[in-house]
Amino acid sequence: EAGVTQFPSHSVIEKGQTVTLRCDPISGHDNLYWYRRVMGKEIKFLLHFVKESKQDESGMPNNRFLAERTGGTYSTLKVQPAELEDSGVYFCASSQGMDPNTEAFFGQGTRLTVV
Amino acid sequence: AQTVTQSQPEMSVQEAETVTLSCTYDTSESDYYLFWYKQPPSRQMILVIRQEAYKQQNATENRFSVNFQKAAKSFSLKISDSQLGDAAMYFCAYRSKGAQKLVFGQGTRLTINP
Numbered sequence: 001e002a003g004v005t006q007f008p009s010h011s012v013i014e015k016g017q018t019v020t021l022r023c024d025p026i027s028g029h030d031n032l033y034w035y036r037r038v039m040g041k042e043i044k045f046l047l048h049f050v051k052e053s054k055q056d057e058s059g060m061p062n063n064r065f066l067a068e069r070t071g072g073t074y075s076t077l078k079v080q081p082a083e084l085e086d087s088g089v090y091f092c093a094s095s096q097g098m099d100p101n102t103e104a105f106f107g108q109g110t111r112l113t114v115v
Numbered sequence: 116a117q118t119v120t121q122s123q124p125e126m127s128v129q130e131a132e133t134v135t136l137s138c139t140y141d142t143s144e145s146d147y148y149l150f151w152y153k154q155p156p157s158r159q160m161i162l163v164i165r166q167e168a169y170k171q172q173n174a175t176e177n178r179f180s181v182n183f184q185k186a187a188k189s190f191s192l193k194i195s196d197s198q199l200g201d202a203a204m205y206f207c208a209y210r211s212k213g214a215q216k217l218v219f220g221q222g223t224r225l226t227i228n229p
Contacts, residue, residue, distance in 0.1 A: 003159060043219035106160035
C-alpha cells in the first residue's frame, strides 16, 4: 500500500512568487494534517482536515497560506506570495478515524526554499 | 499551551552501544500521549514508540525503550545496540487526549559511528 506522498520533494522560488504543495494521503484516511519545520526549530502544526472540512486551522501563520482538500482526497497548500520566512520543510500526515491511538503516517516532506 | 523541548541538537554513538535522547515537556493535563518519531535522511518520518500517560509501565519496542517520568515531565528514548540504520533525526512529540494534532520538539540528529 502506498504511503503518504508529497510533491514536489524540493522547491526553490523567488520571494513574491506562488508555490503549491501537494499531499496524497493514504487511501481511506479521513484525517489529513499539514505541519512545517523552519530550519533548526520544532515541527509546528498548521492545520487538520477531516475529509474535506477544515477541523482545525489554528496553526496557519497568515492569509498568504491557503489549504484545500477538495473531495476529501488529496490536499494542496498554496503560499501566495511567498516570503523568505516561509522557507522550511512542509510535512503532510494522514490517519484513519478519530481514535487517539490511531497512528499518523507522514510523508517525506517538501523542502521549500524562498530566495 | 503544551511545549516539548529536546535539549540535544546532535548526538553520536558508536555502533552497538547504547544512547539516550532526552525530551521534556510542559503541560497541565493529566492524560495525554507521548511519541518518538524517526526521520532518516530524505525519507518519511516514522513512529518509533508511543507512551500513554496513564500507563506507568515504560513502553518498549525491540531495541527502543523509553524512560517516562510523569512527575518530572520527562520522556527519554533509549536505543540499545545501536545500528547504522538508526542514524536519523529523532523528534519527540506530545498529543493531548482527545486532540489530533501533535506538538513536536526541535529534534535531535543522531549519528552512528561505525
